[in-house]
């Protein structure tokens with residue numbers, strides 16, 4: 001039986017709760033049995049292939065990679081053996097050349113406790129890398145396979161070049177069931193000594209849309225309010241998804257706005273929230289409110305998907321939002 005997640009709210013003050021309550025060991029990772037079993041095998045010395053973790057945000061991909069590396073390498077050798085490049089780093093070809101290649105070339109120091117004589121490179125959000133950088137990475141993967149393993153992490157496999165994908169064992173991270181999310185959120189509330197009712201936790205889960213990281217962030221920002229009073233959906237909007245009011249306003253006013261007004265709306269949206277989620281949720285609201293006809297649902301659904309792909313591929317957010325809103329206005333006329 002695994003030990004319960006180590007929870008001590010007095011430790012690590014000042015960390016965000018996502019970091020503070022990040023699973024420390026593979027046993028703390030919920031609901032991703034397949035990958036956990038494989039990694040436990042590697043901890044016992046079984047072969048470790050290059051890995052590709054993919055799936056929705058907030059399902060444990062980064063946590064799993066980090067927990068595994070911490071269990072594999074003790075503190076003294078961790079930094080010699082693990083290179084962790086995350087989303088905030090530059091993703092162009094120069095990074096692959098400089099950091100990744102330099103690290104791959106380093107010779108391994110020996111350590112008695114070494115289970116796997118390997119170095120590990122964790123590349124988070126590889127789907128944001130340019131194709132050029134991915135090709136460069138593919139060559140590094142080939143050249144240094146003897147001593148280096150890659151753990152690539154992304155949301156969408158479709159954005160990776162096939163030769164990279166084919167070199168990795170793929171693990172899809174499953175969305176976390178509500179019960180598991182509830183359990184994690186409850187244990188955090190307990191550790192932070194504040195009480196949340198089931199209905200309130202349900203609200204947090206609703207607005208975090210299955211993304212446990214978002215839910216944990218929301219919990220952290222709600223904590224000061226919660227210590228005094230019950231939360232309402234409004235607090236959830238305010239703290240986690242402030243775009244909700246904006247979405248309602250846009251849906252209500254779009255059909256009577258002229259083009260200059262829509263350009264202004266677009267600018268204010270790009271300043272205040274993530275365009276991709278805005279577009280998707282705006283579309284959802286129109287479906288919920290039953291304000292577009294079947295034919296236009298098909299048109300708008302296709303446009304939502306197109307805009308989302310373009311934005312994630314790096315196209316201009318403002319132009320895509322504008323395209324979405326102008327088309328939406330036409331369909332409502």
Ligand SMILES: Nc1ncnc2c1ncn2[C@@H]1O[C@H](COP(=O)(O)OP(=O)(O)O)[C@@H](O)[C@H]1O
Pocket residue numbers: 017018019021022023028029030031032056057058059060061062063064173176184212213216
């Ligand atoms: N499978 C999981 N088991 C336990 N905690 C999880 C899991 N998935 C997400 N979490 C929680 O959500 C936070 C974010 O998880 P993370 O590993 O960064 O997700 P991802 O990399 O898939 O976006 C973690 O700090 C942890 O508290």
Ligand SMILES: [Mg+2]
Pocket residue numbers: 061062063124153
């Ligand atoms: Mg991650």
